[in-house]
Amino acid sequence: MKNAEFVDRLSLAEMGENRCGTxxxxxxxxxxxxxxxxxxxxxGSAFTLLKNDGRSxxxxxxxxxxxxxxxxxxxxxxxxxxx
Amino acid sequence: MSEIKTxxxxxxxxxxxxxxxxxxxGLHQRVGNWxxxxxxxxxxxxxxxxxxYKVIDLPGSYGLSANSxxxxxTRDYIQSGKADLVCILVDASQLERSLYxxxxxxxxxxxxxxxxxxxxxxxxxxxxxxxxxxxKRLGVPVLxxxxxxxxxxxxFFKKMVSAIKTPVCLDSGSLREELVSGGELGEKTxxxxxxxxxxxxxxxxxxxxxxxxxxxxxxxxxxxxxxxxESLPFARKNAIDAILDSDxxxxxxxxxxxxKYRWVSKIVRESATPKSIEKVFSKWDRIAxxxxxxxxxxxxxxxxxxxxxxxxxxxxxxxxxxxxPVLQSLVERAGNALGVxxxxxxxxxxxxxxxTCITICMTSFIFAIIFVFRILEEIGYMARFSYAFDNxxxxxxxxxKAIMPLFSGIGCTAGAVCGTRVLDTRGQRLLALVLLWAIPxxxxxxxxxxxxxxxxxxxxxxFGIGYVALIFASFYLSSRLFGKKLVPQNERVGMIMExxxxxxxxxxxxxxxxxRSTWGIFKKALKMILMVAALFWALSYAxxxxxxxxxxxxxxxxxxxxxxxxxxxWELFVSYLGGMFSKEASLGIMSTLFNHxxxxxxxxxxxxxxxNLGEALASTISKPEALAFLFASMFNVPCxxxxxxxxxxAGSFKWLATIMxxxxxxxxxxxxxxxxIGLLIF
Numbered sequence: 051m052k053n054a055e056f057v058d059r060l061s062l063a064e065m066g067e068n069r070c071g072t073x074x075x076x077x078x079x080x081x082x083x084x085x086x087x088x089x090x091x092x093x094g095s096a097f098t099l100l101k102n103d104g105r106s107x108x109x110x111x112x113x114x115x116x117x118x119x120x121x122x123x124x125x126x127x128x129x130x131x132x133x
Numbered sequence: 134m135s136e137i138k139t140x141x142x143x144x145x146x147x148x149x150x151x152x153x154x155x156x157x158x159g160l161h162q163r164v165g166n167w168x169x170x171x172x173x174x175x176x177x178x179x180x181x182x183x184x185x186y187k188v189i190d191l192p193g194s195y196g197l198s199a200n201s202x203x204x205x206x207t208r209d210y211i212q213s214g215k216a217d218l219v220c221i222l223v224d225a226s227q228l229e230r231s232l233y234x235x236x237x238x239x240x241x242x243x244x245x246x247x248x249x250x251x252x253x254x255x256x257x258x259x260x261x262x263x264x265x266x267x268x269k270r271l272g273v274p275v276l277x278x279x280x281x282x283x284x285x286x287x288x289f290f291k292k293m294v295s296a297i298k299t300p301v302c303l304d305s306g307s308l309r310e311e312l313v314s315g316g317e318l319g320e321k322t323x324x325x326x327x328x329x330x331x332x333x334x335x336x337x338x339x340x341x342x343x344x345x346x347x348x349x350x351x352x353x354x355x356x357x358x359x360x361x362x363e364s365l366p367f368a369r370k371n372a373i374d375a376i377l378d379s380d381x382x383x384x385x386x387x388x389x390x391x392x393k394y395r396w397v398s399k400i401v402r403e404s405a406t407p408k409s410i411e412k413v414f415s416k417w418d419r420i421a422x423x424x425x426x427x428x429x430x431x432x433x434x435x436x437x438x439x440x441x442x443x444x445x446x447x448x449x450x451x452x453x454x455x456x457x458p459v460l461q462s463l464v465e466r467a468g469n470a471l472g473v474x475x476x477x478x479x480x481x482x483x484x485x486x487x488x489t490c491i492t493i494c495m496t497s498f499i500f501a502i503i504f505v506f507r508i509l510e511e512i513g514y515m516a517r518f519s520y521a522f523d524n525x526x527x528x529x530x531x532x533x534k535a536i537m538p539l540f541s542g543i544g545c546t547a548g549a550v551c552g553t554r555v556l557d558t559r560g561q562r563l564l565a566l567v568l569l570w571a572i573p574x575x576x577x578x579x580x581x582x583x584x585x586x587x588x589x590x591x592x593x594x595x596f597g598i599g600y601v602a603l604i605f606a607s608f609y610l611s612s613r614l615f616g617k618k619l620v621p622q623n624e625r626v627g628m629i630m631e632x633x634x635x636x637x638x639x640x641x642x643x644x645x646x647x648x649r650s651t652w653g654i655f656k657k658a659l660k661m662i663l664m665v666a667a668l669f670w671a672l673s674y675a676x677x678x679x680x681x682x683x684x685x686x687x688x689x690x691x692x693x694x695x696x697x698x699x700x701x702x703w704e705l706f707v708s709y710l711g712g713m714f715s716k717e718a719s720l721g722i723m724s725t726l727f728n729h730x731x732x733x734x735x736x737x738x739x740x741x742x743x744x745n746l747g748e749a750l751a752s753t754i755s756k757p758e759a760l761a762f763l764f765a766s767m768f769n770v771p772c773x774x775x776x777x778x779x780x781x782x783a784g785s786f787k788w789l790a791t792i793m794x795x796x797x798x799x800x801x802x803x804x805x806x807x808x809x810i811g812l813l814i815f
Binding site for chain 1: 195196198200226227228229230233237260352353386387389390391394414418419422423424427520523524627628629630631632634
């Protein structure tokens with residue numbers, strides 16, 4: 051993963067389907083951070099975006115798990131997308 | 134006296150905690166509330182090798198942060214140090230993510246045993262886990278397990294006994310290293326953890342080590358921040374505040390989370406192979422999570438489930454309804470032959486026989502709903518419901534999962550009430566219960582339509598539409614009235630959840646669990662129904678069969694001035710009260726009172742809405758009165774069994790009374806409005 055080239059940095063909400071990336075930064079209050087961290091999304095974690103239709107919760111595959119994140123809140127998670 | 138040991142089960146939602154708890158304790162369990170909380174407390178016992186083991190099923194939470202009431206309860210219990218062994222359950226099929234709970238537990242000095250549950254699912258997904266390697270690395274007992282497979286329990290007992298005999302706590306050294314190193318965040322962290330530790334000095338809190346307290350401070354855990362604030366001298370407190378307020382301190386929650394996962398990754402990546410992504414997100418899931426197709430798909434599943442429920446309930450209904458006339462005529466003939474007093478025969482038939490038969494009928498639908506729900510949850514579809522309907526239901530303060538109990542309310546309110554158990558927090562469950570009572574079951578719809586078509590003929594469909602509109606309006610009202618208290622705004626984070634992999638259902642275990650709960654419900658329901666039926670029988674018995682000689686008639690006439698305020702003459706009011714027992718009872722009472730059938734009053738006789746009854750009602754009752762009664766019937770208390778199951782799920786009499794009071798007020802309020810508008814129109 052370390053050698054992969056990153057072409058873009060954007061939020062999870064804007065990311066295209068079936069692309070891989072890593073979490074770069076998470077913004078929000080400690081409550082949100084605690085929820086999102088405890089479900090497995092932390093800076094540096096690699097994931098595949100399974101589904102993002104622009105309104106339903108975003109689906110990512112990360113740490114062996116399919117995780118759904120509310121669309122609005124997924125814009126608080128910034129990612130690096132692999133080229 | 135034998136020794137008593139306490140085992141606490143700790144794990145994330147869907148880790149299989151309740152399956153383990155149920156299989157360990159069987160019928161020896163109690164469900165109540167944690168003192169002073171609206172969180173369910175499940176406790177049970179089992180005996181193994183002469184020792185009594187008390188099992189505490191802690192509420193499911195993702196970690197040990199104290200954000201929701203459930204998490205506070207879990208944390209408080211852990212910190213109380215009452216457990217002799219904390220059994221941490223993780224989902225082996227999602228090992229890396231679910232081990233977070235274990236990482237969050239590091240730094241708590243309590244004996245631990247780790248159970249990698251659902252090994253069968255992990256293996257089916259092509260995942261290999263080296264349990265011995267994990268055990269060696271962690272230094273605490275680790276068991277590869279599948280809680281749903283009863284034949285595997287000897288392994289559990291063996292591990293558990295040795296874990297209690299030689300208790301070991303997790304060593305915090307390796308996690309501390311990760312926290313200090315900062316990993317990906319590297320230099321940015323500036324060894325913040327050591328600085329907090331230094332400021333804490335020798336401060337420790339019960340079973341919590343200093344490192345754990347430092348983590349929670351970084352995570353801005355309110356409870357721990359409060360404790361530290363109270364206990365430390367001013368200067369050290371200030372030092373900590375300064376660290377937490379610094380740039381790196383503000384991102385503390387991310388720092389600790391990242392370190393914990395790094396710690397987990399090191400364990401997992403050496404001892405387990407990951408599973409393939411194709412197996413994780415199938416073609417099915419693409420449909421199930423589509424924003425339009427997914428809802429249609431879910432509706433399809435709901436309809437199929439409802440049909441399955443009816444089929445499953447059918448044998449029980451058949452037995453209940455079939456038995457009643459046979460037994461009653463038998464009792465009557467035997468009684469007459471033996472010269473037993475008619476009052477005794479009447480009591481046996483209308484209370485004992487009728488009550489038992491109606492309980493069998495009603496419980497059979499409950500059995501069916503619990504069974505079908507359990508399967509949907511077990512195979513993992515319930516989470517997809519949540520996903521598909523989250524947008525809709527979050528507006529009411531509920532999770533998407535609530536769609537399933539709400540929808541099944543169309544089949545049977547009492548059964549659907551049991552289905553609210555799929556919701557994660559008690560606040561959500563209570564809110565769903567409140568909404569659920571407004572949803573008419575099949576019988577209620579039949580009664581309302583019968584009344585509407587009897588009194589308003591061709592305008593009846595309008596009432597149908599109006600009824601649906603009123604139900605949605607009541608949802609809005611209920612969520613405004615109860616939502617804020619039950620599901621506080623700050624607990625309403627948007628959906629963040631995992632979609633568990635599909636599982637094969639374990640039929641044997643499901644059947645055993647459903648059988649146990651149904652039997653429990655049946656016993657309680659029978660007691661309650663017999664009591665209510667006996668009370669009503671006493672009020673409505675007249676030796677000569679003349680209605681005017683019953684207590685009910687006298688009481689009804691006495692309170693008529695009050696009930697007329699709501700537009701209901703005493704006959705209608707008594708029918709309305711009977712509707713609280715069951716919708717059929719409401720019709721039965723009406724046909725006794727208006728049809729002058731000469732039959733005795735009864736709550737348990739099944740009366741279909743007959744042509745005669747319609748004519749009799751239409752000729753006696755004025756339109757405004759009909760309007761009042763119609764509205765009152767729409768939002769009447771569902772039935773006696775719904776009250777019973779609501780009491781069981783809410784776990785408090787206060788909440789049952791609150792919900793009942795709310796619906797009484799709602800239905801009588803609507804009756805009042807309907808009556809007075811009717812007086813103006815007609």
